Amino acid sequence: MSALWPLIRPAVHLLDAERAHEKTLSVLARLPFRAPPAFDPRLRVRAFGLDFPNPIGLAAGFDKDAVAPDAMLGFGFGFVEIGSVTPRRQSGNPKPRLFRLAADRAVVNRLGFNNEGAAAALERLKTRRGRRGLVGVNVGANKDSADRAADYVTGVKTFAQDAAFFTVNVSSPNTPGLRDLQARAALDDLVARVIAARDETAARGPRRPILLKIAPDLDLAGIEDVVSVARARGLDGLVVSNTTLARPASLRAPQATETGGLSGAPLLRRANWALAEAYLRMEGAMPLVGVGGVGSGADALSKIRAGATLIELYTALVYEGPGLAARIARELTAALDREGAKSLEDFVGRDAAAVAAAGPEV
Numbered sequence: 001m002s003a004l005w006p007l008i009r010p011a012v013h014l015l016d017a018e019r020a021h022e023k024t025l026s027v028l029a030r031l032p033f034r035a036p037p038a039f040d041p042r043l044r045v046r047a048f049g050l051d052f053p054n055p056i057g058l059a060a061g062f063d064k065d066a067v068a069p070d071a072m073l074g075f076g077f078g079f080v081e082i083g084s085v086t087p088r089r090q091s092g093n094p095k096p097r098l099f100r101l102a103a104d105r106a107v108v109n110r111l112g113f114n115n116e117g118a119a120a121a122l123e124r125l126k127t128r129r130g131r132r133g134l135v136g137v138n139v140g141a142n143k144d145s146a147d148r149a150a151d152y153v154t155g156v157k158t159f160a161q162d163a164a165f166f167t168v169n170v171s172s173p174n175t176p177g178l179r180d181l182q183a184r185a186a187l188d189d190l191v192a193r194v195i196a197a198r199d200e201t202a203a204r205g206p207r208r209p210i211l212l213k214i215a216p217d218l219d220l221a222g223i224e225d226v227v228s229v230a231r232a233r234g235l236d237g238l239v240v241s242n243t244t245l246a247r248p249a250s251l252r253a254p255q256a257t258e259t260g261g262l263s264g265a266p267l268l269r270r271a272n273w274a275l276a277e278a279y280l281r282m283e284g285a286m287p288l289v290g291v292g293g294v295g296s297g298a299d300a301l302s303k304i305r306a307g308a309t310l311i312e313l314y315t316a317l318v319y320e321g322p323g324l325a326a327r328i329a330r331e332l333t334a335a336l337d338r339e340g341a342k343s344l345e346d347f348v349g350r351d352a353a354a355v356a357a358a359g360p361e362v
Contacts, residue, residue, distance in 0.1 A: 005321030017107070017318075018098040028068035028322075036073045036133055037326065040333045042343050045078070047287040047309045048165055048209035048236045050134060054078035055332075055344060056300065056325045059291050059312035060138035060167065060213075064115040066124040073133040076326030081312065082121065083138030084169045087154045089117035090142055093174060097260070100318060101253035105295065106264030107315045108255060109243065112174045113140045118158045125162040137163035138213070143175050149190045153197040156210070160201035163208055168194055171215035171242035173261045179215055184225040187212075191233045209236035216241035216267065216274045216292060216360070223274065227281040238282070239289040239312070240275040243267070248361070264315035268293025269360065272306045276355035279307025295320060297331020304344055305351040 012020045036053065043054040058072050058080040069080040092114025099108045115121070125135065139155030141148035152168055159166070170181040170190065181190055191212065198210055212235055214226050230238060243261025251266060271292025279288055290308030294300050295316035303311045316324055332344065341347065 003323070005323060009319075009321065013100065013102070016096065017100050018095065021098065025063065025067050028071040031068075031071045031074070033070055034074040037076055039076075039078075039329055040336070042336050042341075043078075043329060043332060045310060045344065048211070049207075050164060050209065052078045052134060052310065054329050055304070055310045056328050057081060057289070057310055057312040058325070059314040060084055060169065061109075061111075062314045062317065066121040066135070069135045070128060070131060070133065072322070072325075073135075075322045076329055078325075079134040079136065079164070079310075081136040081138050081167060082125075083115070083167070084113050084140035084172065085115055085118050085121050085137060085155060085159075086113055086140050086142045087118050087151050087158070088142050089120070090115055099255040099258045099260075101251065101255050101264070102319075103252040104250075104256070104264065104266055105316070105319050106251070106253070106262060106266050107318060108258045108260045108262050110174045110258070110260030112143065113172065118155060122158055122162065125159070129162065134164040135162075136165040136167060136211075138167040138169050140169045140172065141175070141178065148178070148181065149193050152190060152194050156194055156197045156208075157201055160198070160208060161205060165209040165211060165236070166194075166198070167211045167213050167239055169213045169242070171213050173215070173243060173245050182214060182218065182222060182226060184229060187226065188229045188233065191229055191235060195233055195235070211235065211237040211239050211289065213239035214241055214274070214278075216244045216270045217246060218274065220277060223277050224281060227278055231282070231285050235286065237286045237288060238278055239291060240278050240308075241271045241292050244270055244292075246270060263292065265293050265295055268299060268302070269358075272302060272355050273358070273360040275303060275308060276306040276352040279349050279352045280356055282307075294328075295324070297328045297335065300328050300332060301335055301347065302351075304347045305349070306355045307349045307352045309348055
């Protein structure tokens with residue numbers, strides 16, 4: 001499938017973006033199981049108490065319902081994050097709601113946490129028990145929930161046996177009011193409840209790391225509040241960042257005017273800025289996952305140098321195909337060779353101060 005992607009892509013891109021995505025997942029779900037490939041041992045990463053064969057993860061949003069995590073691990077991803085998953089099935093926002101910005105190698109989405117619900121995803125994850133490969137669960141809240149924090153607690157309790165880690169998503173721009181949970185008081189309450197739920201389940205089984213996914217649109221005060229709460233409450237890490245509501249002046253595609261979160265290449269600088277600012281304030285207290293705009297080994301390395309221990313991608317797959325993760329792994333190995341480095345840890349945060357000083361905009 002990787003080798004055929006240049007031939008397949010024109011036909012796939014003739015379809016509506018969401019329909020093309022559904023078709024792709026359907027094909028991936030039917031692929032025969034294959035074990036993840038071997039990687040240069042210098043790419044191994046230890047974070048959150050977990051061992052990653054390489055630092056390249058599949059970001060949440062690609063596989064909301066745990067349809068094909070093993071297929072993506074087989075293509076070379078070091079880990080996969082499914083979701084966002086809400087306790088109850090949710091249809092999301094009206095269609096159309098997913099738009100390619102081909103001229104910008106970007107996507108705008110306003111999906112609105114569409115997913116089949118926790119029960120359906122859990123049944124699929126149960127079928128892969130005993131298999132190799134780290135699969136985390138990104139948990140969200142139902143749009144009509146009276147107590148959104150309780151929905152995150154439900155997610156943690158539901159997937160405690162089968163999630164390698166959890167990501168608490170309070171940063172999607174497509175659920176009204178969700179980003180308000182990033183405000184300090186609300187976030188502190190949410191994190192306290194989620195940590196308590198994790199610790200309750202850990203008394204009867206494995207202790208799962210809890211990460212928090214934040215928006216790239218936070219200002220410095222907002223980033224400081226998030227870092228302060230994360231450190232005080234003992235979170236295991238931050239995922240920086242989600243999609244942005246900003247629209248860089250460089251965008252060329254007419255679909256840039258669509259409402260929703262922008263992802264892909266134009267997000268790289270803003271996401272790296274937020275990552276670097278978080279890294280500097282974290283002072284090594286916990287690892288960070290860098291997301292937003294990764295489409296090459298150079299992009300991945302820029303995130304690591306800005307402060308990421310792990311990286312995730314999704315949008316670039318729309319343009320590069322499923323072989324991208326393995327290609328980035330090769331490019332990171334080549335970077336280690338050029339620098340004479342023993343591991344990627346040698347690069348983490350090396351450029352954080354400069355990236356923060358450069359600011360979020362071109």
